[in-house]
Amino acid sequence: MATWWRLCVCSLGILLLAPCSLSEKFSLIGSPHPVVGVVGQDVVLPCQLSPPARLSSMDVQWRKIDPGFILIHEYSDEGTQDLPGEGYRTRTELFLREFSRGNVSLKLKRLQVMDAGAYQCLVRNPEWTQEATTELQVAGVAPVFIDVLGPRGQGIGLICRSTGWFPKPELQWVGKNGQNLAMEIVTDVTQDREKLYSVVSHVTVTEGEDNGDISCIVRNGLLETERQSAIHLSGDVFPRVSPWLAAFWVMFTLGLIAAGACAYLGYTAKRKASQKKHSKEEAKLFYGRSPALSPIVSIEMCELGECLV
Numbered sequence: 276m277a278t279w280w281r282l283c284v285c286s287l288g289i290l291l292l293a294p295c296s297l298s299e300k301f302s303l304i305g306s307p308h309p310v311v312g313v314v315g316q317d318v319v320l321p322c323q324l325s326p327p328a329r330l331s332s333m334d335v336q337w338r339k340i341d342p343g344f345i346l347i348h349e350y351s352d353e354g355t356q357d358l359p360g361e362g363y364r365t366r367t368e369l370f371l372r373e374f375s376r377g378n379v380s381l382k383l384k385r386l387q388v389m390d391a392g393a394y395q396c397l398v399r400n401p402e403w404t405q406e407a408t409t410e411l412q413v414a415g416v417a418p419v420f421i422d423v424l425g426p427r428g429q430g431i432g433l434i435c436r437s438t439g440w441f442p443k444p445e446l447q448w449v450g451k452n453g454q455n456l457a458m459e460i461v462t463d464v465t466q467d468r469e470k471l472y473s474v475v476s477h478v479t480v481t482e483g484e485d486n487g488d489i490s491c492i493v494r495n496g497l498l499e500t501e502r503q504s505a506i507h508l509s510g511d512v513f514p515r516v517s518p519w520l521a522a523f524w525v526m527f528t529l530g531l532i533a534a535g536a537c538a539y540l541g542y543t544a545k546r547k548a549s550q551k552k553h554s555k556e557e558a559k560l561f562y563g564r565s566p567a568l569s570p571i572v573s574i575e576m577c578e579l580g581e582c583l584v
C-alpha cells in the first residue's frame with residue numbers, strides 16, 4: 276500500500292515539474308571576453324542559446340546598458356516584428372536564419388567610437404527569461420604619412436601625421452638601426468568630435484648616424500597593431516658649408532679684425548698727437564693773451580714741459 280502511494284506522488288511530481296524543467300535546461304551565453312571592433316567596420320555581438328535550439332513564442336531584445344538602457348534591436352515572434360532601435364536604423368541586423376540553432380547574435384555595422392560599451396541580449400517566452408551581457412571595445416587605426424619640410428639649421432625638418440586612431444595612440448621615430456631617434460621631437464595629439472585621435476610629430480634630423488632610413492611608427496595598444504611610414508634621406512639633402520666658403524669666412528673675419536686693430540691703433544696715435552698739439556696751443560694762447568700774468572706761472576709752465584717761446 277505504501278509503495279503504491281509513493282509511486283503515485285512521484286508520478287504527479289514528474290507531471291508537474293516536466294514543463295518547468297524543459298525551459299530551465301536552457302541557458303543564454305554572451306561573450307566571456309570583450310569583443311573588439313574596428314571603426315568603420317562591422318562587428319558581431321555573440322549571444323547563443325544552449326542547447327542550440329529556439330524557444331517557442333520567443334522575444335529577443337538587444338540593449339545597450341550604459342548610459343541607462345537603450346533599445347538597439349527588437350524581435351518578436353508575435354506579429355513577426357524585427358526592428359532596429361532609434362538611432363540605429365540601418366546599422367543593426369539579427370541573423371533570423373540562425374535562430375533555429377539558438378544563435379541570436381547581433382550584427383552592428385559601420386562602427387563608431389561611441390558604440391563602445393556593454394550590451395545585453397535578452398531572450399524570453401511566456402515561461403522563461405534570461406539575459407547575457409557582452410562588452411564591445413572599439414579601436415581605430417589609420418595610415419601614417421611622412422613629409423619633408425626642408426632645411427632646418429644644420430638638419431632637415433620632417434613631419435609625421437595620422438588621423439583616425441582610438442584609443443590614444445603612441446608615436447615613435449626610429450632610425451636605420453631600429454633605435455629611437457635622439458633628436459628633439461615635438462608630438463601633438465588631438466581628439467575630434469567623433470572621439471578619434473590625430474597625431475602630428477616634428478623632428479629635425481641632422482647628418483650623422485641617425486640619417487638614412489627614418490620611420491615614423493604609430494601604435495594602437497588595444498589592437499596591438501601599428502602603422503608606419505619610412506623615408507630615406509641621402510647625405511646630399513643635408514645643408515652643407517663648402518670648404519671654400521668656410522675659408523672665405525675665416526679670411527674675411529681675420530681681415531675684419533686686422534682692419535679694426537689698425538684703425539684703433541691709428542686713431543689712438545693721432546689722438547695722442549693732437550692732444551699734445553692742443554696743449555701746446557692752449558699754453559701759447561694762455562701765455563700770449565695774458566701778458567700781465569705773473570712770471571711765476573710762466574716759469575711753472577716752463578718747468579712742466581718744454582718752455583714756450
Ligand SMILES: *[C@@H]1O[C@H](CO)[C@@H](O)[C@H](O)[C@H]1NC(C)=O
Pocket residue numbers: 319321322323370373378379380
Ligand atoms: C551566429 O551567426 C553569425 C552569422 O552567421 C555568425 O557570424 C556567428 O559566429 C554565429 N554565432 C555563434 C555563437 O555561432
